[in-house]
Amino acid sequence: MRVLLIEDDSLIGDGLKTGLEKLGFSVDWFENGIDGKEALFQMPYDAVVLDLGLPGIDGMSILKDWRGQGRNEPVLILTARGDVDHRIAGLNEGADDYLPKPFSLLEVQARLNALIRRNNGKPAPELKANGVSFNPQTREVFFNGEKVILSPKEITVLELLLMNKNRVLSRETIENKIYTWGEEVQSNAVEVHIHHLRKKLGKEMIKTISKIGYMLEEK
Amino acid sequence: MKKLSLKIRLILSFILIATTVFCVAGVFAWKETTEKADEFFDTYQMILARQLAGANWDTITPEQQQMTNKLLDDIHSADDEDEAIGFAVFRTDGQMIFNDGENGRDFTYQPVPKSFVSQTVDDEEWRIIWIPAVDSNYMIAVGQEKEYRADIAWEMMEEFTLPWLIGIGMMLLLMIIIIGYEFHPIHRLARGLEKRKEGDLSALSEERIPTEILPLIRAMNDLLAKVRDTLERERGFIADSAHELRTPLTALKVQLEVLQLMQDDEKARTEGLKKLAQGIDRATRLVEQLLALSRAESGVLADKDTRISWEQIVQEIVADYQIKAEAKQMNLRVQSDNSGPFTYGNPVLAGTVVRNLTDNAVRYGQAGADIVITLKNGELRVLTKQTQVSEDVLTRLGQRFYRPAGQKQKGSGLGLSIVARIVHLYGGKLTFQNTDEGFLVSICPSEKGVY
Numbered sequence: 001m002r003v004l005l006i007e008d009d010s011l012i013g014d015g016l017k018t019g020l021e022k023l024g025f026s027v028d029w030f031e032n033g034i035d036g037k038e039a040l041f042q043m044p045y046d047a048v049v050l051d052l053g054l055p056g057i058d059g060m061s062i063l064k065d066w067r068g069q070g071r072n073e074p075v076l077i078l079t080a081r082g083d084v085d086h087r088i089a090g091l092n093e094g095a096d097d098y099l100p101k102p103f104s105l106l107e108v109q110a111r112l113n114a115l116i117r118r119n120n121g122k123p124a125p126e127l128k129a130n131g132v133s134f135n136p137q138t139r140e141v142f143f144n145g146e147k148v149i150l151s152p153k154e155i156t157v158l159e160l161l162l163m164n165k166n167r168v169l170s171r172e173t174i175e176n177k178i179y180t181w182g183e184e185v186q187s188n189a190v191e192v193h194i195h196h197l198r199k200k201l202g203k204e205m206i207k208t209i210s211k212i213g214y215m216l217e218e219k
Numbered sequence: 220m221k222k223l224s225l226k227i228r229l230i231l232s233f234i235l236i237a238t239t240v241f242c243v244a245g246v247f248a249w250k251e252t253t254e255k256a257d258e259f260f261d262t263y264q265m266i267l268a269r270q271l272a273g274a275n276w277d278t279i280t281p282e283q284q285q286m287t288n289k290l291l292d293d294i295h296s297a298d299d300e301d302e303a304i305g306f307a308v309f310r311t312d313g314q315m316i317f318n319d320g321e322n323g324r325d326f327t328y329q330p331v332p333k334s335f336v337s338q339t340v341d342d343e344e345w346r347i348i349w350i351p352a353v354d355s356n357y358m359i360a361v362g363q364e365k366e367y368r369a370d371i372a373w374e375m376m377e378e379f380t381l382p383w384l385i386g387i388g389m390m391l392l393l394m395i396i397i398i399g400y401e402f403h404p405i406h407r408l409a410r411g412l413e414k415r416k417e418g419d420l421s422a423l424s425e426e427r428i429p430t431e432i433l434p435l436i437r438a439m440n441d442l443l444a445k446v447r448d449t450l451e452r453e454r455g456f457i458a459d460s461a462h463e464l465r466t467p468l469t470a471l472k473v474q475l476e477v478l479q480l481m482q483d484d485e486k487a488r489t490e491g492l493k494k495l496a497q498g499i500d501r502a503t504r505l506v507e508q509l510l511a512l513s514r515a516e517s518g519v520l521a522d523k524d525t526r527i528s529w530e531q532i533v534q535e536i537v538a539d540y541q542i543k544a545e546a547k548q549m550n551l552r553v554q555s556d557n558s559g560p561f562t563y564g565n566p567v568l569a570g571t572v573v574r575n576l577t578d579n580a581v582r583y584g585q586a587g588a589d590i591v592i593t594l595k596n597g598e599l600r601v602l603t604k605q606t607q608v609s610e611d612v613l614t615r616l617g618q619r620f621y622r623p624a625g626q627k628q629k630g631s632g633l634g635l636s637i638v639a640r641i642v643h644l645y646g647g648k649l650t651f652q653n654t655d656e657g658f659l660v661s662i663c664p665s666e667k668g669v670y
Contacts, residue, residue, distance in 0.1 A: 009466055011498050015473030018487070022480045053466075080465045102469040105476035 001046040001116055001159065002026040002177045006036035006062070007078065008054050016049065019105040024139050024156050025112065026180045033057035040071055044176060046116045048075045049108065052090060060093055067094035074115035078103065113137055120163050127162035129218045132201060134162055143201050150200060153178055157193045161206060161216040170213035226402045233394050237387050244383070249376055256372040257346075260363055261335060264348050267306065268361040272352045276308055279317050288320035303367035305340075309358045316357070323360070330358045338362070404428050408436070420447040460509050463632075467502040474498055508633040511571055515640040527569045529559035529594050536573050537592065540581050548587040551577075555594040560662040561645040562597075568641045575634040576601040576660055588657065597664045604657035616651050638662075 003025045007013035010031065017029040028043070030036030033054040040048065052059035063075060074096040079086055087098050097111050113136040117123065127134045131144045139155055141148045150158065156178045160169065171190045178193075179185045186192075194206055194214060207215045223231070305322025309315050313328040325341045330349045338347050340362065347362035404427040411423070422440040425433065474495045481487040530553075537551050544551045559569065573592075576599075580590045584603040593600040608616070617639040642649040648663045 009470060011470035011494060011501070012466065012473055014494060015470060015477050018491075019473060019477040019480060022477065080462055080469075101465040102472050105473050105480075 001112075001156065002028070002043065002180070003112060004036065004039055004043075004045045004048045004073075005029045006033060006054065006059070007049070007051040008032065009051070012051075015105065016108065020109065020112075021180075022152075023105075023109050024136075024152055024159070025109075026156070026178055026183075028180050033059065033062050037062045037065060040066060040073065044173070045073050046119070046177070047112050048073050049112070050075055050077050050095075052077055052079045052081070052086075060090065063090070063093045063095060074119045076108070076111055076115060110137055116163075122163065127159065129162055129165050129216055130205060132158070132162070132205065134159060148200050151193075151196070153189075154193050154196050154200075157190070158197055158201075161214065165216045165218050168209050168213050168215045173213070226398055229398050230395050233391060237391055241383070241387055245376075245380060248380060249372070252375050253369070253372045256368050256375070260368055260371075261346075261348075264304070264335075264346075264361045264363060267304070268348050268350050268359050271306060271308065271359045271361065272350050274352075276316060276352060276357045277354075279308075284317055284320070287317075291320045303364035304361070305345075305363075306359065306361045308352070309360065311356060311358060322362070322364070326360050326362065328358070328360075330360075332358075337365070340364075401429065405432065420444075420450065456513065463505060463509075464502070467498060467505055471495065471498045471502065505633070508637065512633055512637045512640060515568065515571070515637055515644060525563060525566060527559055527562065527564055527566055528557070529569065529573075529599070530555045530557040532566065532570050532573055533592055533594060536570065536577050539574075540577050543581050544590065547581065547584070549581060549584060550589045551581075552589065552591045553594075554591065556596070557594060558597045559594055560597060560599050560642070560647040560664045564645055568644070572638050572641050572662070573599070575638050579634055579660075584658075599662040601660045602654070602657055603659075606658040607653045608651070608658050613651055613653070617649065 001024070003020060005013065005016055005020070005027050007016060007029065008031050013029050013031060017027045020027045028039060028045075030039055034057055036050075037057070050059045050063060054062075059077060063077070066073075066075070075094065077090045077095040077098045078101060079090065079098060080101045081087075087100070090098050096115050099107060099111065113125075117125070117136070125135065125137065127136070133142045134140070134155070136159065139152075141150055141155060141158065157174060160174060160177050174190045175185060179189075194208075198206055205216065207217055209215055303322065305319050305324075305326065307315050307318040307323035307326040309328045309330075315324075315326070315328070318324050318326065322340070326347070327338075327340075329336075329338055332349050332351055335346055335348050338345055340347075344365040345362040346365055346368070347360050350359050351357070352359055408423060408428070420443050422443060423436050425436055425440075428436050474491060478488060478491040478495060481491055533553055533555065537553055540551060561569075577590070577592065580601055580603040583606070584590060585605045588603055588605040591600075591602045591604070593602070617635045639649050642662050646664075650661050650663070652659050652661075
């Protein structure tokens with residue numbers, strides 16, 4: 001899942017990027033609001049983490065602008081202000097959830113997962129299909145009741161396919177969702193991940209739709 | 220007397236004074252009245268005695284005595300007024316030959332010619348005058364009961380002291396009412412203060428407060444206002460501090476969690492520990508700055524006895540920053556006549572001012588720019604050459620926790636507000652401006668020149 005992070009504080013931003021990536025997200029981090037605001041129009045993000053206390057342009061006006069232009073990506077706002085008024089204002093401007101500072105990384109992860117799930121019309125915490133089950137919070141994969149060890153990128157691809165089951169995803173879409181800007185991507189990276197997933201979960205699990213992409217079809 | 224209220228003390232004093240004055244006046248009046256009464260009755264007795272002395276007593280008979288008695292009885296029944304006066308006529312051998320038929324009957328012959336004497340008649344004290352008759356064969360005694368005289372004097376006293384008594388009573392009553400009325404605002408004030416809720420620092424009402432204690436109330440109101448200001452500042456400070464501490468705490472928390480996730484990755488762990496240390500350094504710096512600001516705010520260190528050696532302070536701090544400045548190809552220079560914005564004060568606070576300004580100049584100045592610190596004519600100037608600050612930022616500099624947009628340098632946003640606070644504490648003036656040469660911060664001494 002690709003996440004846009006806009007946070008001016010270098011230590012918090014760095015921690016969130018490193019931590020969330022370790023937890024299976026692909027994170028694009030922007031330290032200033034102006035670039036961050038533009039980034040949402042460039043890539044298909046699954047969720048946004050937005051700090052309200054940005055220097056220059058503040059988070060609230062970025063949010064207002066996005067919603068005004070019809071962007072409906074789920075937005076989690078981070079705020080140093082604990083007061084209720086501030087939170088209400090954020091939610092009223094179109095935020096989907098908020099976290100007051102100081103927050104925990106795992107809480108950010110949990111809230112992002114919940115936001116992404118809800119946005120995809122999947123309220124149950126576990127994603128399941130054809131004997132595969134995946135928990136986005138623990139990032140554990142079970143196949144026919146047995147735990148399967150997958151690499152973080154493989155898990156992300158599986159998560160994406162499970163989230164969009166019975167829908168065809170292009171190679172480019174998958175690539176965009178699992179890699180961030182600045183990350184070096186080999187041209188056949190997605191094929192390699194699919195190959196590994198098939199090896200571990202059975203050939204029948206992921207269908208190749210020629211010249212379009214891949215699909216996980218629920219039987 | 221110590222614990223009685225001023226009102227009660229005043230009332231008691233008035234009562235005491237009025238009573239004393241009344242008693243003293245009463246004693247004098249009594250003396251005067253009795254003297255006058257004596258004078259009056261003595262004259263009356265004397266006239267009567269003279270008249271009796273001129274009468275012919277040779278031909279007096281017992282029948283005449285009886286007639287007189289009867290006549291007197293008639294007079295007595297007509298007029299109840301008993302003047303307690305009596306007379307008797309004696310022969311010089313002591314034989315009573317005539318009396319007034321009543322009191323005079325009991326007179327005994329104890330002649331002391333031509334003067335008033337006190338003699339006992341029928342167990343009562345009488346004032347009696349003895350004079351010889353014209354033909355010297357008889358002695359006339361005219362007397363009056365002393366108690367009667369006292370009664371008359373007392374009645375006279377009563378008559379003219381009663382209005383006085385009423386007057387004094389009314390005066391006291393009015394005084395008590397007036398004192399009560401005048402003291403009411405003070406009582407109201409005291410009651411209001413007693414009932415005040417903790418933390419209520421609103422001003423006291425000056426309504427109907429007498430001018431004598433108005434300065435006291437005003438002084439109290441000034442004090443309350445100061446306490447209120449301090450408290451509000453403290454509250455604001457605590458709220459701001461708590462708010463500002465959230466960011467470094469979040470950074471620490473997130474970095475720690477990242478570290479926990481990176482258990483298996485040696486390189487990432489080392490990197491994470493470095494970040495954690497950075498975060499702790501930042502939190503420490505913020506806490507130190509907050510403490511410095513808190514000290515400057517409370518003004519506890521504003522002692523005005525120590526003479527400040529500005530040049531020495533500036534030189535020491537410039538030496539500290541030499542390496543940092545060189546890293547940015549900056550040149551730190553000092554021009555000094557050893558005068559500063561305040562001559563006496565706390566060297567630690569003066570050092571904080573110079574340090575924070577130097578730190579800002581090195582941190583935010585253009586790389587390669589010269590920094591000139593000038594101490595001249597009691598003015599401290601820090602000029603950062605080739606550096607300009609936008610108008611928008613200029614107006615907000617010195618506000619607590621203000622950090623201009625797009626700032627890459629780490630800072631708490633407190634440095635200049637601490638400087639502003641210290642300068643204010645010593646009555647100086649802090650200004651920021653863009654000049655042709657660069658960005659200039661100057662601190663001028665107060666106009667009054669107190670420090």
